[in-house]
Amino acid sequence: GKPIIAVTGLKKHYPVRKGLLRRTVGQVFAVDGVSFSIGEGETLGLVGESGCGKSTVARAVMRLIEPTDGTITLEGQDITHLGKAELRPFRRQMQMIFQDPFSSLNPRMTAGDIVREPLLVHGVARGRAAEERTAALFEQVGLRPAQMRSFPHQFSGGQRQRVSIARAIALDPRLIIGDEPVSALDVSIQAQVINLLMDLQRQKRLSYLFIAHDLAVVEHISHRVAVMYLGKIVEYTDKTSLFLNPLHPYTEALLSAVPVPDPRLKRRRRVLEGDVPSPMKPPPGCAFHTRCPYAEARCRVEAPVLQEAAPGHFVSCHLHVAA
Ligand code: SF4
Ligand code: MG
Numbered sequence: 001g002k003p004i005i006a007v008t009g010l011k012k013h014y015p016v017r018k019g020l021l022r023r024t025v026g027q028v029f030a031v032d033g034v035s036f037s038i039g040e041g042e043t044l045g046l047v048g049e050s051g052c053g054k055s056t057v058a059r060a061v062m063r064l065i066e067p068t069d070g071t072i073t074l075e076g077q078d079i080t081h082l083g084k085a086e087l088r089p090f091r092r093q094m095q096m097i098f099q100d101p102f103s104s105l106n107p108r109m110t111a112g113d114i115v116r117e118p119l120l121v122h123g124v125a126r127g128r129a130a131e132e133r134t135a136a137l138f139e140q141v142g143l144r145p146a147q148m149r150s151f152p153h154q155f156s157g158g159q160r161q162r163v164s165i166a167r168a169i170a171l172d173p174r175l176i177i178g179d180e181p182v183s184a185l186d187v188s189i190q191a192q193v194i195n196l197l198m199d200l201q202r203q204k205r206l207s208y209l210f211i212a213h214d215l216a217v218v219e220h221i222s223h224r225v226a227v228m229y230l231g232k233i234v235e236y237t238d239k240t241s242l243f244l245n246p247l248h249p250y251t252e253a254l255l256s257a258v259p260v261p262d263p264r265l266k267r268r269r270r271v272l273e274g275d276v277p278s279p280m281k282p283p284p285g286c287a288f289h290t291r292c293p294y295a296e297a298r299c300r301v302e303a304p305v306l307q308e309a310a311p312g313h314f315v316s317c318h319l320h321v322a323a
Pocket of ligand 2: 050055
């Protein structure tokens with residue numbers, strides 16, 4: 001089917017300014033040519049270490065920041081350059097859930113008011129109808145309607161994330177972007193929140209862009225996974241191929257940190273050495289060459305491009321070329 005969201009060649013470069021005169025001394029290549037699409041009822045997991053540009057992708061897709069280049073299409077409509085007023089009808093279609101619901105939920109508002117607010121702002125319901133709709137939303141996310149009167153600090157971390165999910169689904173969006181929505185929660189609570197998101201996806205044919213720094217977190221919820229390194233997608237394929245047959249050395253390294261449920265499945269242990277290089281000065285050639293155990297001379301000079309090494313399996317590495 002037609003994708004709900006399609007992102008093509010997305011770039012976000014920030015100028016780096018220094019000194020009294022705020023002279024531009026360089027560019028940060030936060031996102032440097034990212035393309036993906038998400039179908040109806042589908043989840044794309046977006047994974048990479050912090051600082052690789054995942055949150056910048058999320059904020060650009062939400063049109064909270066202006067992309068430097070590329071296009072963003074929502075249900076076939078190009079929204080890349082729409083102004084504030086033109087964006088309004090599209091805002092309803094895309095909602096975001098953040099890592100820390102404590103800082104994203106207004107501490108002075110009751111949970112009920114937090115969830116009801118988008119209904120009022122968008123003129124969807126008011127008065128008694130809004131009250132009933134809010135109560136129904138609480139039930140949909142596994143909270144009791146009586147909890148509408150509680151304030152954010154009276155909830156546990158997992159319950160607070162349920163409140164932000166209720167707010168996110170209030171306007172019946174098509175796409176929800178979760179920027180590390182479970183990263184701050186205990187593992188058992190992570191599973192509950194992920195299962196809730198999956199239930200809601202089945203009921204509402206929701207599409208998700210689910211961001212995490214840990215592959216284990218996206219394994220259950222994702223249909224496809226994109227792995228990012230220094231502003232670029234380095235591997236992009238369906239979940240099964242990624243977990244059983246990772247092609248990029250960076251994915252292999254990230255995977256070696258994921259516990260294997262089946263002991264027959266042996267994974268080579270690879271520990272990533274060194275820090276992520278500065279996105280202001282990405283290494284020449286393959287940006288991963290400074291940490292790659294397979295790096296050869298050409299990797300230091302020639303940048304690999306993302307290509308289809310196996311059907312539907314895209315990778316950006318000189319070791320894997322298109323057939
Ligand atoms: Fe490693 Fe070279 Fe592949 Fe880059 S291109 S991931 S340095 S083998
Ligand atoms: Mg981030």
